[in-house]
Amino acid sequence: MTESKKSVVIIGAGVAGSAAAVELSDNNFNVILLEARKSSGGRMNSYIDPVTGEHLDNGQHAMTGAYVSFLRLIRELGTHQLLYTQDALKVLFLDADGVRDMFDTSRLPGKAGTVLGMLSLKGISWSSKLKFLSFLAKLSSGKVLHEDITALEMLRRYKQPADIIIRFWEPLILAVMNIPADQASAALLIEVLNRAFFADAESSRMIFPKQTLGDLFGALPEYLKSRGSALKLNARVKKINIENERVRSLTINDGSEIVADYYISAIPPDQLLKLCSDHSEEFPFIEQLSEYKYSTIASIYLWYDNSITEDAFGAMLGTQTQWFFNRRALCNCDPSLSEKYPGHLALTISGAGDLNKIPNSELVKICDKELKRAFPNSSDAKLLHS
Ligand SMILES: Cc1cc2nc3c(=O)[nH]c(=O)nc-3n(C[C@H](O)[C@H](O)[C@H](O)COP(=O)(O)OP(=O)(O)OC[C@H]3O[C@@H](n4cnc5c(N)ncnc54)[C@H](O)[C@@H]3O)c2cc1C
Structure with a gap:
């Protein structure tokens, strides 16, 4: 006699929820993956820039070979060929005035x-x-x-x-x-x-997506379906119903209740807190969810009429800009886009603090100036779009 499959509901189809859904579906569980938005991916989502038509991610992402679960997920989904992997760790450090190390x-x-x-x-x-x-x-x-x-x-x-x-x-x-x-x-x-x-x-070694992160996860709905599981989009969990110290069901945005054998939360702590704050007296960890602090990351995309550098990526020292990623070197792209915009870079500023309070145009000016100082041969390149 075959044992009937246990059911699991996962809240949130970001990379964490998606990895859990794939792993459990492969291990004889029936999974329902609930996602509030109209697409999966969470903070690793992708979109098309309306001006250039370039396919972009919600910020340039870099991974390493130590991302074991992420890499297993991508291999399972069959999209690992869309990753560029270094042979060994190599990082260029670039001073504000272009000295290289x-x-x-x-x-x-x-x-x-x-x-x-x-x-x-x-x-x-x-x-x-x-x-x-x-x-x-x-x-x-x-x-x-x-x-x-x-x-x-x-x-x-x-x-x-x-x-x-x-x-x-x-x-x-x-x-x-x-x-x-x-x-x-x-x-x-x-x-x-x-x-x-x-x-x-x-x-x-470092790993970069050659296409968008959305392309990496594109096969997820079919993968889950083929194993009797499902991804439900536009399905926001409104409440976690707890009884006798156990989760009894979830209420979603259309008013329906979902019951399963097991429940997994794969949403950020502040969002989980909203769903179960009534139960903080029974579960001390719920109160602790409010103690998490968040840190800004700024991501800037720039398009130039000329190539800025042949380097694929690097850390910038003594500048507001911390990392540059040469998207023309790292990513597959439509040849007509590289012809029209030969220079296309993504810049990252981590721990960006109050930087989100200055206007985007100011930030772009600072980054453009820093790039041209660090890559003096590109000083004539014209910034076409940001
Ligand atoms: C600009 C930027 C650059 C980054 N760069 C890097 C990098 O280079 N390397 C790296 O490792 N990481 C990077 N990160 C971090 C990385 O993106 C995140 O750590 C990762 O995507 C988090 O995944 P997650 O699944 O835990 O959460 P999320 O991506 O936040 O997923 C949670 C999901 O749950 C859904 N959800 C929330 N509430 C509900 C609800 N009530 N009901 C149903 N669904 C709900 C959300 O819509 C979302 O899809 C970067 C992040 C940003 C923003």
């Missing part, structure tokens, strides 16, 4: 590659490099103390000098944690370093 870990396998990459950086003094290596050794042996302190406090405790903090640690922390080093958790940073950057060559 390459962190290249490809010359030796594993940690030896990371060590050689650091030793080859020109902008960092030898004494700082040695302090970095001593920190790396302590990290490898699990001897780094990081309880309840910020990443900056930890780096200072392990004698990381100013040049290496400014030119290496701060850009890395902003990129992976979206918050400055003096606010980032040391424990989380250690987790990222151990799993990605200082793990093995495969985990540390």
